[in-house]
Amino acid sequence: MRMIFLSRILAVFALIFTSVLSAKDAEPSNGETKEGIKAEIDAYIEHHLQDSHDFNLYSYTNDAGEKVHVGFPLPVILWDDGLKVFSSSKFHHGETVAEVDGNYYVLHHAKIYKTNAAGDLTYDEAHHPTNAKPLDLSITKSVFMMIITGLLLLWLFGSLARSYAKHGAIPKGLGRLFEPIVLYVRDDIAIANIGEKKYKRYMPFLLTVFFFIWFLNMFGLTPLGVNVTGNIAVTTALAILVFLLTNFTGTKDYWKHIFDPLGDGMPWYGKAIIYIILVPIEILGIFIKPFALLIRLYANMTAGHVVLMSLIGLIFIFKSWIGGPLSFGLSFAISLIEVLVALLQAYIFTMLAALYFGFASEEHEHDHDHDEAELAHS
Amino acid sequence: MEKLINEFSAGLFFWQLILFVLLLLLLRKFAWKPILNAVNEREEGIKNALAAAEDAKKEMQNVTADSEKLLREARAERETMLKEAREIKDKMIADAKAQAQAEGDKIVAAAQQSIEGEKKAAIADIKNQVAELSVEIAEKVLRNELDNKNKQLKLVDDLVSNIKLK
Known part of the structure; x- marks a missing residue:
């Protein structure tokens, strides 16, 4: 966490430093208009948000006027x-x-x-x-980052798992840092939403999705300039997995709730009228839930990146002594918020996935226990 | 919306599905299962240890209660024993007193009896002596009296007059 934070500060410094230099360079030579710069920033942001086929760390124009790409x-x-x-x-x-x-x-x-x-x-x-x-x-930049993240997760949690085997019940090393989060996902996300009985089979998915999204979100904040979780294809794939898991593990009660939500509460002729509206809505709900998941993650991460890059872009707009500090201050503040958002979005995605799994795996006799347990909690 | 669909990269989608599922399977095998099992075991261990501690505490309380009960019983027993002893003592003293009284009474009675006997003997003795003395005195008086003839006659007369013929 601290390392990422530190590198973030360094990155902002580096960005400001290099951009101030390039701004100075650019000004006398081609004397672009403000509109031109704005368009260029827009294009740059759009380029950043997109996936790319090479891993570009930074680009600059050399003395000979050629564009040099480092990556x-x-x-x-x-x-x-x-x-x-x-x-x-x-x-x-x-x-x-x-x-x-x-x-x-x-x-x-x-x-x-x-x-x-x-x-x-x-x-x-x-x-x-x-x-x-x-x-x-x-293997685009995003795929590359996913592989890196996957390896990182395997290494981190593999070492945590091995440390249990080696040191008994008390984990050692870096993995220890993540144990409370694993437990949090288990206790406050999985058990709280799915219930004590069935949470176990969803745990691998919930943990993987949580750490995968969180780590990729955090990578998105580093100067590597990747935007994996802000890519709609990625969030769609995740949402489809949630959709499949929800509906394939759905119990009889889950499907009954969709096709016969009122149960024995009403005679058939009453239900017939209501169900013309209700059942299509319930069926639509099956798709809307994961769709909301994919849009939420995509929009949040993309918006964060757009805001951050726009704030950094302010330097080029202002081109004065006020631009640097202002841009620095704002982007620093937003970066801090984005660190929170990175975690929050991972949490929300996992939480809602668990909630849907909870719906899918609910059984009626457990339902009442659950209600009572919740009443007792509140 | 159109832009979103346009931007949608099938390749990235494909890789994301493949990589994510692969990652899920690998992590499940090498990380999540061992981690969750270890954590569960640890929690189970903690729970058991706590239960054992609770049991031990209860056992301890039972033991304390038992010992306290024993102590109380012992104390009660001591009380009763002391009480009994006191009663026995009192009874013994009372008995002894009564016995002494009886013995004393008996001795006094025996003494009185013997005194009575002695007294009777003494009185009898005195009576005998008085009789002997009286006979002697009478003899002597009679000798004196019967020295002259007149007197003798007179006595015979008296005696004869006293005799009543039936």
Whole structure:
């Protein structure tokens, strides 16, 4: 935590420092208008929010006026009449056409299109390229970060698990830091929402999803500039898993609650009228719940990144002595909030997933016990 | 919304599903299960230890209660024993007193009896002596009296006159 915090401060400093320098450089040479800078910042933010095919740490323009990118290329994997694997360095950051096995590909706004040898793109009226898009299974920056996070989680919690075996019941080392959080997820998320009886089978998913989201959120705050959890494909995949788990582990009571919510409380002719409205709503609810999950995480993380980057972008807008400190102060404050949001969003996602699992696994006789237990609690 | 759909990356979605499920399975096997089991075991151990401590405490309380009960009983027993002893003592004293009284009475009675006997003997003795003395005196008087003839006659007369013929 402290390390991340420290690196965050350093990152803000570095950003301000480098941006002040580049601002000084840029000003006399091309004398861009404020509108131009704003557009550039917008484009930059949008680029940051998107996934990319190479791991770009930072870019700058050298003395010769060339753009230099510092980072490393990632493998591109395409399915286009056969598997095509090549390094993303072939695109030269979208500046050149990549030729693989006689096919030509071009990178346009982080997407790969199939083109002719010259790399021409044709556009429709909405300015979207009409070229064919091969199925892109590349190890992109986000995939790369997911792998890193996965390895980190495996190492952290694997070592925690081994430390139990080695030192008995008291964990040692870095893993110890996470034990209370594991217990919190178990006691206050899983048991509280699913119940003592059935929480166990959901624990691996809840713990994995919690730490996966949290760690990726935290990586998003580092100067690596990754935005994995702010990517709708990632949150969709997570939400679909929640959806599948909820409905495949659903008990008879869960389905009864959807298709016959009133139970024996009303004769059939009364129910028929109400159910015309009620049952479709309940069925819709099955889909809306995970959909809300995916949108919430995506929107929160994206918004955080947009706000942070916009605040850093203020420097370029103001271009004066006031810009630096102001931008620094604001982005520092927002960063602190974002650290909280990173944890909070992971918590909310896990919490709601547990809540849905709780609905799915509820059984009526337990229901009453649960109510009583809750009454006793409050 | 259109932008969102446009931005949706099938590749990333694919990788996320694959990687996440893989991560889930690996973590479940190598991390979550051992961690949760270890934690459960530990909690179970703590619970058992607490229960054992509670049991020991109860046992201890029982023992204390028992010993207290024993002490109380012993004290009560001592009380009764003391009381009994006191009663026995009192009774013994009373008995002894009564016995002494009786013995004394008996001795006094015996003494009185013997005194009575002695007295009777003495009186009888005195009576005998008085009779002898009286006979002697009478003899002597008679001798004196019967020295002359007249007197003798007179006495015979008296005696004869006293005799009443039936």
